[in-house]
Amino acid sequence: xxYCMLNSHLMYLGLTKYEIHKKAGVRIQTIYxxxxxxxxxxxxxxxxxxxxxxxxxxxxxxxxxxxxxMPKIDFKYYDFDEYTLRFALGDYLKNRGDKYRFSKxxxxxxxxxxxxxxxxxxxxxxxxxxKICKVLDRDVYDLFRYEK
Numbered sequence: 001x002x003y004c005m006l007n008s009h010l011m012y013l014g015l016t017k018y019e020i021h022k023k024a025g026v027r028i029q030t031i032y033x034x035x036x037x038x039x040x041x042x043x044x045x046x047x048x049x050x051x052x053x054x055x056x057x058x059x060x061x062x063x064x065x066x067x068x069x070m071p072k073i074d075f076k077y078y079d080f081d082e083y084t085l086r087f088a089l090g091d092y093l094k095n096r097g098d099k100y101r102f103s104k105x106x107x108x109x110x111x112x113x114x115x116x117x118x119x120x121x122x123x124x125x126x127x128x129x130x131k132i133c134k135v136l137d138r139d140v141y142d143l144f145r146y147e148k
Contacts, residue, residue, distance in 0.1 A: 002042070002126040002133070002140070003063050003071060007035040009054050012075055024053035043123040047144075048085040055079060059141025064133035083146035087124070090117035091145075092136055106131040 010020060017035060021028045026049050033039045034050075047058050054061070055077035063071050093099045099117065103110040108128055115121045124132075133140065 001065055002129050003065055004034045004037050004039065005061055005063055005071060006031070006050065007037075008071075009056060009061065009075075010035070013054065020050070020053060024049040026050060039126070041123055041125050042129060044085055044087065045122065047123075051085070052080050057141060057146075058085065058144040059139060062129070062140045064130060064138075064140050066134075078146075080146050083148055086119055086145045086147055087116055087121070088143055088145045089113070089132065090119070092138075093117055102135065105135050108132075 006020075009015075010017065015023075017031045018028065020026070021031045026046055030039075030046060042062060047061065050056075051058055051061060057076070057078065060076070065071060093102055093113065099113045100110060102108075103113050106113075106128075108131060112121075112128075116124070129140070129143075132138075132143065136142075
């Protein structure tokens with residue numbers, strides 16, 4: 001299951017929800033939804049804004065927990081201002097056959113997988129991201145890249 005750790009980052013940094021709302025330029029309702037772990041959809045744009053404002057990697061903002069696992073938070077902070085966020089599923093699925101087999105294994109439509117690999121999407125649902133992490137046996141850290 002994918003969990004949002006925004007509240008933990010805010011507590012660690014001593015920031016309020018209102019301060020991160022102003023700093024990141026994200027709607028206050030979205031901040032509250034993320035802090036209460038109520039969001040179903042992970043917007044890459046919102047993730048990018050929050051990560052740049054906090055200076056954290058998306059893999060420490062969203063964590064994939066296997067059954068019975070407790071969250072471990074990486075409180076390393078970076079300067080990503082000049083970088084672009086990329087969903088890196090395409091790094092793991094190199095050819096069409098890989099995408100087809102992955103689609104069958106996860107139950108995610110092949111077109112959706114193809115769009116993720118080409119970065120032709122604006123976000124991902126938590127349910128889909130959980131399936132991707134489970135089948136690839138990877139953490140969220142491995143699925144997001146910041147590139148110049």
